[in-house]
Every structure is written in C-alpha cells, then in structure tokens.
Amino acid sequence: MEQSVCVLKFGGTSVGSGERIRRVASIVADTLNDPTTPFPVIVVSAMSGVTDQLLRIARFACSGESESCDQELVALRQKHLDAAAQVTQAGEERARLLDELEHALERLAEDVQTLRKAAASGDMVHLRTATVASWGERLSILLVAAATRTYGAPAEAVRKEVIITSHPPHDPSQPFGVVEGADPLLEETRVNAHVLIHPLVEAGIVPIAAGFMGRTITGFVTTLGRNGSDYSATVIGAALDCVDVSIYTDVDGVLTADPRLVANTRLLPQLSYAEAARLSWFGAKVLHPRTLIPIAHRNIPVRVRNSFRPHIRGTIIGPVGYAQSGAGAITIRRNLALITVESTDLFGAPENAGQVFALAAKAGAAPVAICSSSGHHLSFVVDEKAADTVVALLQHNMDTSLWSVSLRRGLAACACIGSGFTNDPMSAGRAITALASERIPVVSQGASEQGITLIVEDRSSERALRCLHRDLIAPVIPLVRHPATGKEARRKA
Numbered sequence: 183m184e185q186s187v188c189v190l191k192f193g194g195t196s197v198g199s200g201e202r203i204r205r206v207a208s209i210v211a212d213t214l215n216d217p218t219t220p221f222p223v224i225v226v227s228a229m230s231g232v233t234d235q236l237l238r239i240a241r242f243a244c245s246g247e248s249e250s251c252d253q254e255l256v257a258l259r260q261k262h263l264d265a266a267a268q269v270t271q272a273g274e275e276r277a278r279l280l281d282e283l284e285h286a287l288e289r290l291a292e293d294v295q296t297l298r299k300a301a302a303s304g305d306m307v308h309l310r311t312a313t314v315a316s317w318g319e320r321l322s323i324l325l326v327a328a329a330t331r332t333y334g335a336p337a338e339a340v341r342k343e344v345i346i347t348s349h350p351p352h353d354p355s356q357p358f359g360v361v362e363g364a365d366p367l368l369e370e371t372r373v374n375a376h377v378l379i380h381p382l383v384e385a386g387i388v389p390i391a392a393g394f395m396g397r398t399i400t401g402f403v404t405t406l407g408r409n410g411s412d413y414s415a416t417v418i419g420a421a422l423d424c425v426d427v428s429i430y431t432d433v434d435g436v437l438t439a440d441p442r443l444v445a446n447t448r449l450l451p452q453l454s455y456a457e458a459a460r461l462s463w464f465g466a467k468v469l470h471p472r473t474l475i476p477i478a479h480r481n482i483p484v485r486v487r488n489s490f491r492p493h494i495r496g497t498i499i500g501p502v503g504y505a506q507s508g509a510g511a512i513t514i515r516r517n518l519a520l521i522t523v524e525s526t527d528l529f530g531a532p533e534n535a536g537q538v539f540a541l542a543a544k545a546g547a548a549p550v551a552i553c554s555s556s557g558h559h560l561s562f563v564v565d566e567k568a569a570d571t572v573v574a575l576l577q578h579n580m581d582t583s584l585w586s587v588s589l590r591r592g593l594a595a596c597a598c599i600g601s602g603f604t605n606d607p608m609s610a611g612r613a614i615t616a617l618a619s620e621r622i623p624v625v626s627q628g629a630s631e632q633g634i635t636l637i638v639e640d641r642s643s644e645r646a647l648r649c650l651h652r653d654l655i656a657p658v659i660p661l662v663r664h665p666a667t668g669k670e671a672r673r674k675a
C-alpha cells in the first residue's frame with residue numbers, strides 16, 4: 183500500500199533569503215521526524231520578488247532592452263548565489279548546489295534568448311514568457327533541497343519533469359511580461375504525481391517540487407497564474423490523495439483582515455471552505471482564489487501557518503466553519519468598475535441577464551459581485567482592467583435603441599464575511615452605519631447568507647476596511663491616561 187503523505191507549501195516570503203530557507207528546511211526535517219505526521223511532500227514558490235524580476239526580464243527581452251535585461255539577470259544570479267552560501271557550508275553539498283544553480287541559470291539565459299527571438303517573430307510569446315517566469319520556482323527548489331539535506335533529512339528537487347499537466351493558457355494575446363493562468367488537467371497530473379513522487383516517498387526521500395508551473399501535453403511550460411503556488415500545492419495534494427495541505431506564509435494564519443492594513447487583527451482558528459473561498463475571492467491575498475477547488479469536495483483540510491512561528495496552530499480550513507454571529511473577517515478587493523445595463527422601455531432585464539453575463543464571460547470577466555437588478559436594469563462589478571472590453575461587447579451586441587450601458591470606474595468591494603453574519607439581524611445595519619459615520623458613501627451592495635458586500639470608492643477602501651473592522655469585529659480601545667494615583671501624585675507634588 184502507498185504511504186500516506188501531507189503537502190507543505192512554502193510561499194515566496196518563507197523562502198525569501200538563505201536564512202529563511204534554513205528555517206523552512208528545519209520545519210521539513212521536523213515534519214519528517216515526527217512519527218505522528220504523514221510523509222511530507224514539499225511545494226515551493228520562487229524567492230519573494232523573483233517572479234516579478236523574471237517578468238521584467240521577459241519584458242526587456244521582448245522590447246529589445248538588452249542592457250536592462252542583462253542587469254536583471256546578473257542581479258537574479260547573485261541573489262541565488264548569496265542564498266546558496268547561506269544555506270550550505272563550504273564542501274560537497276555547496277559544490278553540488280552551485281553546480282545545479284549554474285546549470286539552471288544557463289538554461290534560463292537560453293530561454294530568455296528563445297523569448298527574444300519569439301518576440302521578434304511574434305511566435306508563441308505568451309508560452310515563452312511562461313517558461314521564463316517559471317524559473318524562480320525551478321531555482322528555489324534547488325536551494326530548499328540542499329538546505330533540507332544539511333538538516334540530515336534526505337531530500338531531492340523534482341527538476342527533470344513537471345508534475346502538473348495543464349491546458350495551454352486561454353488567451354495568447356497578453357502584453358509583454360504578463361502570464362495568464364492555465365487550467366490543470368487532473369487525470370494526467372495524477373499519473374505524473376504517482377510516477378514522480380511516490381518512488382521518492384517509498385525510498386524515504388522528501389520530494390521538493392516547484393509550485394506555480396505546469397506543462398502542456400505538447401511540452402510547453404505554463405503557469406497557474408500570479409500567486410498560483412497555493413493552487414499548485416492543492417492540485418498536487420489532490421493528485422497524491424494527501425491527508426492535508428499546509429500553506430506556510432508570513433502570518434499566523436487567516437486573520438480577521440490584512441494585517442498590513444489593519445492594526446488589531448485576530449487569528450481565525452477555523453474556517454469553512456466556503457468562507458475561506460469568499461475571503462480570497464474578495465481580496466485576502468493569503469490564499470489564491472482557486473486553492474480550495476481541487477480539495478474541498480474531498481474534505482481534505484488546508485492549514486494556513488506561519489513559517490516564522492511554526493509552533494502556532496494557524497487556521498484550519500475544512501467542512502466546518504467559523505461558528506459565531508456577525509462578521510468573521512473583512513476584506514477589500516480593489517480596482518473594480520460598476521457596469522449597469524438598463525432598458526429604455528423599462529422592461530426585460532431579467533430575460534436578458536443570461537446574454538449580459540455571457541458577453542462579460544466572453545471578455546474574460548467574471549462578475550466580481552452582482553449588485554442590483556430590477557425589471558429594467560442589471561448592475562454588476564468587474565475588474566477595472568476588463569471593463570472597457572465588456573462595455574464594448576455589450577454595446578456591440580445589444581440593441582442600443584433598447585439598452586443603455588454605463589460604466590463607473592475607481593471602485594472597490596468591501597466584504598464582511600462570516601456564515602453567522604445573517605444570524606445577527608443588526609450586522610448589515612452596523613456595517614452601513616460604520617461607513618456612514620466615516621462619511622464613506624456606499625455606491626452599491628449585495629448580501630448573502632455568508633455576509634455582505636459593500637461597493638465603495640476605491641480611494642476610500644482602506645479607510646472603509648479599518649472602520650468596518652473596528653465596528654464589526656475588534657473595537658479599537660483608545661489609550662486612556664489614568665489620573666495619577668495617590669503615590670504618584672505625592673511624588674509629583
């Protein structure tokens with residue numbers, strides 16, 4: 183019988199430097215040595231900032247800015263060599279790592295050349311860009327594997343083959359230096375995962391696999407989209423029938439709001455798949471929005487944990503949710519636009535909803551939120567960058583003597599999320615009152631059993647997030663200066 187496995191995914195912040203990679207290696211070694219945990223399979227992201235750097239390299243290569251391109255390549259090489267010096271002692275392991283890194287960097291340089299030529303001929307630039315973008319993960323697996331071995335745990339980077347087989351990306355017409363996510367092919371990925379991972383596991387060797395990347399059946403490298411390593415970890419986890427997936431990042435778990443924007447956030451110990459999916463849909467960067475798709479229907483739990491404080495339990499995402507009344511978390515999704523389709527004869531919006539959303543989908547825009555409708559109008563928000571294409575398609579395809587289409591840019595969605603939100607009849611009122619008290623107008627809104635979504639102007643969105651968090655989740659208690667006690671008063675006197 184095959185041994186049961188758990189998947190540990192380490193994000194870019196967790197592998198951001200040699201010192202951090204050593205910390206990751208010690209977590210991997212501890213997991214391997216813990217008899218109560220299944221055998222670990224590791225999925226890693228690129229060192230933080232490296233995918234951005236690779237996409238700059240891709241852009242410079244395509245636009246013929248050779249000097250800038252070469253400068254970035256030199257900086258990228260140095261970053262990985264510095265990390266290599268930190269994760270290994272001089273000796274055999276260091277020599278092996280440097281050799282592997284040099285070989286990988288040479289292949290990256292070749293792929294950049296191929297991209298240059300592709301841009302000149304206009305041939306498959308998007309696939310060549312994905313190949314360049316995937317090198318961040320292909321470099322970091324070498325560092326993590328070497329670091330893990332120095333902790334006495336046998337580990338090997340999975341580098342010759344790619345685990346995730348995917349479709350090609352849908353839209354080949356991306357601007358230079360941009361990658362679009364491709365959809366994984368689950369059955370093919372399952373076969374690869376068993377062929378590539380299980381022999382290592384059976385031999386007691388920890389597999390270290392590159393997140394984010396995939397490959398088409400015809401052999402082209404793809405990506406699962408920006409920040410897609412979380413998603414790749416659950417795709418690989420599902421393919422391996424893993425017991426659970428741990429996402430290691432730089433915060434203690436899923437919090438009541440983004441701690442970079444709100445001061446007094448709290449850890450959410452437990453979330454249902456639906457709650458967590460909603461949080462990431464509405465902007466919580468801690469999880470990629472597609473992460474839960476491969477595993478939720480199989481009840482495989484996901485734990486979000488801090489690689490800097492691994493002793494903390496983190497957040498468990500599973501079938502059972504956050505069982506409190508009111509909002510559990512507040513998120514913001516920015517850079518949205520509101521599209522309103524209105525019939526001039528005051529009739530027919532519900533009948534035409536299917537056509538409206540089909541046209542939006544054709545423009546590659548899923549409605550982020552559907553805000554309001556009546557017999558003669560329908561309004562929904564989409565990502566601002568897709569809005570012009572959606573409006574153009576609507577105007578082109580709908581009878582403009584009967585329909586008008588309007589667009590309002592510069593908006594954001596504030597989502598107050600929690601399955602218990604509607605248990606408390608005061609919740610929605612408190613959310614709107616919180617915004618009103620800060621003079622933040624609500625442009626539109628939508629509600630469901632899982633919470634309420636308030637559309638506000640983008641420029642007010644961070645302020646809106648803070649006041650909603652303060653009034654719905656964690657009041658900010660002002661520091662009160664107590665009057666001097668008797669003793670202090672005597673000393674002052």
Ligand SMILES: Nc1ncnc2c1ncn2[C@@H]1O[C@H](COP(=O)(O)OP(=O)(O)O)[C@@H](O)[C@H]1O
Nearest residue numbers: 193194195431432436437439440442466467468
């Ligand atoms: N509700 C939330 N809970 C926790 N973190 C959040 C939340 N919303 C946004 N974040 C942000 O997500 C970040 C982690 O995601 P990311 O930077 O992609 O990490 P990684 O490099 O590990 O993939 C955190 O540092 C935090 O600022």
Ligand SMILES: N[C@@H](CC(=O)OP(=O)(O)O)C(=O)O
Nearest residue numbers: 193194227233408409410411
């Ligand atoms: N490195 C890729 C994929 C990724 O998910 O990274 P992270 O785990 O650091 O968010 C990116 O930056 O898009």
